[in-house]
């Protein structure tokens with residue numbers, strides 16, 4: 001982690017730890033990060049995606065431009081907003097929404113890269129600030145699930161890899177043209193049986209495109225209902241379904257290579273959640289001990305579903321931001337009770353696999 005990353009992590013941790021330990025009511029300071037699901041629609045059909053499975057249920061439920069702008073305006077100004085979905089670039093008003101968000105916020109965009117091209121790239125780069133702590137798009141995460149046909153097979157769309165690759169290069173060229181180093185580029189991959197043998201190749205890919213980060217996402221089997229269907233509080237009391245994964249030896253080998261490469265590449269390779277390699281193997285073998293984990297995240301982070309509901313992680317509806325102010329939802333009775341329960345429990349059985357979970361064990365050996 002670079003100097004700025006460490007500083008950000010320190011600020012993040014202290015804004016969680018102070019209220020976690022000292023504010024018994026469950027209130028939190030203003031959030032550091034908000035994930036804003038601007039749509040559930042997507043142009044791809046990834047095998048592991050629960051959104052795809054529930055497409056019919058979610059279709060036609062996007063908010064209008066004025067509604068989303070109202071919600072964005074209600075998010076406290078120093079918060080980093082992650083535009084996510086679904087695929088944010090299926091929305092025709094996306095540049096308008098991003099421009100609205102960049103007036104007062106730093107922005108992160110997560111995309112599959114297929115529709116992110118030409119005027120969209122030019123628009124995003126022109127909104128990007130010169131410095132990391134200034135307002136505007138500071139980070140773009142592009143999901144690449146393997147190289148070439150592997151990616152196309154996972155996302156179920158032929159030619160998706162080539163398009164994403166071309167657009168990533170376009171983004172880098174545009175940054176050069178405008179003389180900007182931002183938005184930073186993150187190549188993101190969920191490790192599955194399909195791509196585990198290509199982890200090292202994905203590091204090469206990140207190097208080839210001049211990425212700033214290469215992130216390996218540990219598979220998550222939680223069903224958060226994606227902010228549309230509210231879930232009962234019991235959802236986090238039950239462990240999620242086990243990971244289905246068979247290539248454990250390949251995973252061990254690839255992790256060893258990736259660990260070595262961390263020292264030689266000019267960018268950051270990271271795992272999400274942050275875990276030692278041995279713990280990642282345990283996760284894929286369904287052998288982690290949930291008591292080795294904890295979580296402060298609901299004190300700094302929340303999600304907004306495509307209908308405008310604010311929720312901590314599981315889709316426990318803490319209030320709709322079309323009807324409530326941000327603080328009424330963020331520090332309302334439901335959210336505060338969730339935080340109090342999490343603090344009492346330290347971690348819930350349903351947290352297994354969550355990408356925000358924090359490892360507190362001493363050993364990661366499998």
Ligand code: SF4
Pocket residue numbers: 042043044045046048049050051052085086087112143155
């Ligand atoms: S790109 Fe993302 S939202 Fe779209 S199908 Fe794949 S995992 Fe789901």
Ligand code: SF4
Pocket residue numbers: 294295296297298312313314342348350351354355356357358
């Ligand atoms: S670890 Fe658990 S409480 Fe923390 S963000 Fe994830 S699901 Fe929520």
